[in-house]
Amino acid sequence: MAQLTDLEYLKLNKAQRFGLKFTAFFKAIPGWFKNLGIKIWTFMKNFFWGVVNFFKNLGLTFWHGDWKTKVSYFVMGFGSVMRGQWLRGILFFLFEVVFILYMALFGGKFLGQLYILGQNESSMGDDGTIVYGDNSFNILLYGVLSLFFIVALIYTWYLNIKQNKIGEDYVKAKKQLATAKDDVKALVDKDFYKTLLALPTLGILIFTVLPIFFMILVAFTNYDKSHFPPQNLFGWVGYDNFGLLFQWSNSEGASFSMTFGQILLWTLVWAFFATFTNYFLGMLVAMLINKKGIKLKKLWRTVLVFSIAIPQFISILFVSNMFQYPDGIINGILSAISGGKLLIDFWGNAWIARITVIIINVWIGVPYLMLVVTGILMNIPADLYESANIDGASPWQQYSKITLPYMLFITGPYLLTSFTGNMNNFNVIYLLTGGGPKVQEYYGNAGKTDLLITWLFSLAVNDTNYKLAAVIGIMVFIVVAVLSLVIYNIIPSTRNEEEFQ
Amino acid sequence: MAAEKHSMSMSKKKTIVNTISYIVLGLISVIWILPFVFLLLKSFDIGNTGVTKNFIPSAWGFDNYAYLFSSDCNFLQWYFNTFIIALFVCVIQTVMQFMMAYTLSRFRFKLRKPLMNIMLVLGMFPGFLTMIVLYQILKTIGLTGDNAVPGLILVYVASSGMGYYVIKGFLDTLPKSLDEAALVDGANRMQIFVKVIIPLCKPILIYTVLTSFMGPWGDFVFAYTVSLGSQAGMNVAAGLNSWLSPANIGSHFTHFCAGGVIVAIPVMILFLFLQKYYVEGVTGGAVKG
Amino acid sequence: MMKKFIRKSMILLPALLLSACNFKFVYNIEGLPAGGLDFDDDIEDSGTYDIKVWVDDKIVDLTKSQIGQFVTASGGKYTINATVEPVDEPGAASKMLLDVQDGADLFVFAQDQLSRLKVAGSLAKLSNTYVDALTEEMGIEAVNAAKVNQDVYAFPITSDNGYFLYYRKDWVSDDAAKNMTTLLAACAAAGGKTLNFEAPSNGFYAASYFMATGCTSEWTLDDASGKFTGYKDTYNSPEGLIAGKALRELNTSTVAKNSQASKLGDTAAAVVSGIWEYEVAQNRAEKNGWELGCAALPSFTVDGKEYHLSSFDGYKLLGVKPQVDAKKASVCRKLARFLTGEDCQTERFGEASWGPTNIASNQSEKVLAHKGLQALHEQHKYAKAQGQCPGAWFTALATTATTIVKASSDGEVQAALDTYKAGLTDLLDAD
Structure with missing residues (x-):
């Protein structure tokens, strides 16, 4: 595509501009894939060399290390304690003890069966x-937890070895190693973020990631x-469940894939209308309340x-x-107005x-949007409107x-997040x-x-x-992730973090 | 002369526009308030305990409220449970979110970006799917059934670090020079966080406390699951929701309305007092989040 | 508050009197009512047990007192620390599936959950001695309601989950209530009062018409996998078409209303509903000074031939979960049998109006005087036991019925039935 100059671009009308952006977006797609490919390749390369270096360093450290370091390969934290860094050392050691206890008393038996998810059936007499x-x-749950634990152990073990290496180097260079007191100090100062993050990330790990x-x-x-x-066992079936998504049944009736398609479509339609009507x-409501000359602004707001608070x-x-048929209040009002003729089975x-849920969703969502929009409206530079007024622009x-x-x-x-939020708007649909x-x-x-949700x-x-x-859950994730990725690339980004600081 | 006429019609037009605006605003207010008025009216209806066409009760009385506080009903227990949960959650959740937000706003470390991305991705998974897993985890540590209250608190707060966005958005607007000045004065990072940053965060602090206090009142799915039939572990949303099952709605709909009013009142009062902070939090969150 | 207290003591009074008289029956040493059988699980099971029970809100206190009676009757053989929690029937089923180990030992659930609970292993099979005893005391239909394929998995506790006709007597005469045409005419004559019958939108009621003309829908459940593997369905047949015509005919009437909510005596002259409406209807009748009528469902006429509306016999069952401890399993079964025995059922009927499954209880004076239960028994002649079928079948039927009542010709009725037929295979469990 020939690059347009600014002037040429400005000459285009709206439809043309949109068309231009639209084609540009799709033309950019191959580029993304190329970038993605390069990224993946670089990642794999780095990963490979990382692994190689990891083992190389481990071997070298062991080979050149003193006896304290060598013992530390088996008793974590040993070297640290011996070199006076007893706080770190004890923590390393404790972690190892906890790990061994966990595996011996709890995790081990689950981990061992993870590949088959259990063999002994329950029997009823x-x-x-x-x-x-x-x-x-x-078996699946605690097997996975055990895997997490193993990864954590390997990482800690590696840190422990690294500490030994550093310790040895410092001792050789006659430098002062960080003492326990220094460690504590660092945790409230330089490394304060580690202290702060410990609890929240642990929580996320166990209650979200796992x-x-x-x-x-x-x-x-x-x-x-x-x-x-x-009472019964379950086991691995590979990709069978995903296969159902693409299995179009021969009969005219229902099938999982057809239902999935229909519901996905309605989910998108709903998210679109729910987001943009709101x-x-x-x-509109925010502008009405903020209009010059309107009094009692606070009351209206x-x-x-009020309705958010409940x-x-x-x-x-x-x-x-209220919308129940035939005995809800709305039908009561309808029949009172129409003399009993009009009743709607909402x-x-x-x-x-479908239309009713979208309308009721307006009732639910507009107050919230009104607040959001009010804040932004106030930030629009007033002189823009003044000069527009002078130029005689209509409202x-x-x-x-x-x-x-x-x-x-x-x-x-924000629109993007509320779109994906509406896709997963469980409360409104489930309760209505x-x-x-x-x-x-x-x-x-x-x-x-x-x-879908x-x-x-x-x-x-x-x-x-x-x-x-679970299959639907994964599909929801994929749809949301792809949408987010695509839309993030179209909309002008306002998310420069450092902007305000 | 012409100019005068012009301004006359302008002001006339303005009056008309304003009148229409007031009418629309009035209409909007009615639409938004009416359901709550109906709810209130229905809670005094002792003529028919089910869903009815009429919003004016056929007979007035306090029987529905009396029922809630009678021994026939576990409403007080549910209410008390929810209150305890909300109290703990609003404190712990606020602390967790501040810890996360402050870290991500003020520190630059190697895993910062990956951490933020991971949390973003995790947020895209539908949470309901994991309910049964959380139930099993709680069961393993003995926090289901009669002990559901601490169990629910644990689950509500455990992953709350993921909701750091609004606070971080606010912290990002505080100039970094504040931290730097304090550093020069010899304060450590913890002191800066506690003594310099937190006091500046009053509006967002109140917003966080308010929203995390309100959260537990609305959980009618997970709390129902975790309590596993125990009234000692049930919360008010799950309890009230169970009154609207097809078998119960006929005899319990007005009780639901009365219960709803009682649940809504304290939250609403709190909300109206702290409205200013809520508005600030919402607008800030949407723009910067 | 005072009023509440008085009301409460009024309810409790009969129970207190009953326990004070130490019952009119004699207990044998096994702790079971007289006539108790020699059970095959005659293991030595005396001791102390923690037993958790889930029943509907309405009978929590009653159940507690009945467990007390069981303990007393055992003469000190058992000590039971009972936890009775209010969990409604759908809740009990889903909670047992969620966590059978921490779930209740005894729980009441609706019959339509039976196969699901059985497959998940939440119900222990009953031995033949129990089955024989139950058959003798409750009749074969009740026992069949607790059957999956050949085995019995629960104790029938009430049979009143079915439905019948309520009407206001000064508007609809007993004779008019017997036939749909006269019934609708009576409703219209009373000033456009309605007949509330949720036939089109609820599969449970829609089936009335089809079963009346002799249509059947039987589903085979594979015992091992717990999946529905096949069906024999005659809804799409000449008989089905007759039922469809009748459904369409019903909806052309201006006074027939597709609604369950009872406005009996107010805007409705007649209502099709279950025993759960009885108390409300009776109170309203007394308060407003009219007489309540209850009868079997009416008959309807298509092309000159008369058919009597059928219905499902709905049972609620008391399930016992499989136990790790054989002694506790034995006690739990005995307790379940006690709670579904004649005395407990009679008492439960007196306090919470749960219609007994026990034949002897059903002969008690009070039951015989209960108009609703008598109507239900009358309807029972035309009713079919609700067999095992996929839950979605009811949805499918409701969709079909809804299409039928909107049909403008018999051809469209037939088309709706064809669609129904085509969709049945998909109700079978996938994979």
Whole structure:
């Protein structure tokens, strides 16, 4: 593509500009892949050499090291203690002890069966008794935890060796090693970040990373209602579950892949409307409240903020029942107005239900957007509007030429997060419709307003079909990640971290 | 003359526009408030305990509230549980998020970018999927059933470091020269964090405490699972939600409304008082986050 | 508060009197009601046990007192530390699946969860001696409700999960209630009052029409994998078409309303619902001064031929989970049998209006005087036991029924049935 000069670009009309950006975006895609390829290649290269160097250093350190260092290869922290760094040394040693105890008493037995996820079936007797066999769930969960532990041990072990190397070098160079007191000091000063991060990252590791790892692995097993621990075993099935996604059934009726496609489509449609209706209506309300000459600004704002304060499960559940057919309040009002003729089954018809959830979502989301937008509106330089006024621009022109571009520029990343947030907006759909109306042509009791996230939930909780729930979970992740990646590359970035400092 | 006429019509037009604006704003207010009015009205309805067409109760009374506090019902227990959870969560979660945010805002270390990216990616996984795993982990350490309250606190706060964005956005706006000046004065990093930075964070601190206090009131899925039938471990959202099951809604809908009002009141009062900080947090988070 | 206390003591009073009289029955040494059998698990099982029980909110206190009765009746043989928690039937099923080890030892669940719980191993099989005893005391239909393939997995605790017709007597006469045409005419004559019948939108009710004309839908469950592997379904048949026509006919009436919510005596003259509405309906009748009528579902006429609306017999079952300890397993079964025995069922009926499954309990005066249960028994002649079928089958049926009532010709009814038929294979478990 010939590069346009600025002047040529400015001559283009809007559609042309959009077209230009659009084609530029797609033309850039091969480049991304090339970059990605290069990145992966570099990473592999670095990784390979990293591994080689790792072992080389380990060997050299052992070979050249004194006896303290050599013992440290087996008793972690030994060298450190001997060289006076007793705090580090003891911590290294303690970690090793904890690891050994964990493996011996708890983790080892799970790790050993990880490859098969258990062999002994539970057996039930005629007298109402059961002898529980292996528990596949625990084997997988604590097997994975043990793997985490092993990685952590290897890393700590490596640090321990590095400490020995440094220790030896310092002693040789007659330099002063960091004492325990120095260590403590560093932890509140230079290395304060390590202190701060310890707890939050440990929490994330155990309560987010481990479970996610587990669920990804579940997608490769047959964990469902007939392979349900502790009574039954489940085992590895490879890619079979993902195969279902691409298996178009021959009959005209439901199949997993068709349902997945339909629900994915509705999820995207929903996310689009939920995001943009809220965005534009929220902006409208904010501009209305902030308009010059409007009094009682605080009151209007408080009225809207009021609805954020009430926990969603109360407000949404109540609203859902207001729209109940035929006995909800809304139908009461409708029939009172129409003399009993007009009653709407809001949750019974697919399209009415879909439109209703989008409308109710406006009610839920606009107050929040109003707050966000208000803050930004105040930041738009006032002189822009003044000069526009002087030029005689109409309010619409001012909006479309000043306000909107400014807003879009600032809130681009926010729009993206709220789009992906809406894709996973469990509360609104689950509490309003529960995914209904349910239809026969969908697999696994899914309904016409189900999002992937609510479908996943009902598959897991109502059908105990964890293997497919895990597959959907992974697909949700992929869709969200790809969308984020693509959109991040289109929108102008405002996320320069250092900008403010 | 012409100019005068022009300005006349301008001001007239302005009045019309303003009138329309007020009407629209009034309408909006009504739409946003009405459901809560209905909720309040319904909570006083003792004529019919199910879902009804009429928002004006056929008979008025405090029976629904009396039911909540009677021995027939575990509402007080649920409420107390949730309150305890919210109290602990708002303290611990705020501390965790500040620790994470401060680190990522002020320190530059090798794993900083990877850490931020990993947390971003982790956030893209649907959280519900991991519920059963969290249940098993809690079960292993004995924090399910009757002991669900500490278990829930643990799960709510454990990964809360991932929600550091808003605070970091705020911290990024504080000039680094503050830290540097304090460093020159001989303060260490911990002292700077506690004595210099935290006091400047009052608005965002209040915002964080407020939002993390509100969070536990709305969890009706995980709390239900973890309590495994025990009333001693149930929270108020799961309890109230169970009243709306098809079998219960006919006899418990008004109780749900009364319970909803009682849950909403303290949170709402807190919210209205601290509204200013909430607004600051939300706008800041959206722009910088 | 005072009022509440009085009400509460009124409820408790009969129970207190009952326990004060130390029952009218004689217990044998096994701690079971007279006529108790020589059970095959006659192991020495005296001792102290922690037993967790999940029942509906309404019968928590009652169950506690009944467990107390069990202990008393055992003459000190058992000490039971009972934990009775309020968990509703759907909740109990899903919680047992989530965690069978920490779950309840005894739990009440609805019949439609039976196969799922059995497959997951949350239910212990009953031995033949128990099955024989239950068959004798409750009849074969009740026992069949707890059967998966050939084995029995739970104790039927109530049979009142079915449905029948409620009506306001001054608007609908007993005779008018017998036939759909006269019933609808009576509703209309009462000033456009409605018949609330959730037939189109709820598969549970829609099946009434199809079963009435003789359609069947049977599903085979593979015992080993717990998956539905096949079906025999005659809903798409000439009989199905007749049922479809009747459904469409119902919906053309202006007074028929697709709703379950009871507005009986107010905007509705008649309602199809279950025993769970009884108390509310009775109270409303008394308060507003009209007489409540209960009857079997009406019959309907298509092309000059009359069919009686069918229904599902709905049971709630008391399950016992498999135990690690054989002694505890034995005690849990005995307790379950006690709780579903004649005396406990009669008492439960008196306090919470749970319709008994026990034949003797059903002959008690109080039960005979209960209009709702009598209507249910009347309907029982036309009812079918709810066999094992995929949960999605109800959804499929509801979708079909909803399409049928909107149909503008019999051809469209047939088309809806064809669609239904085509989709059945997909209800089988994938893979």
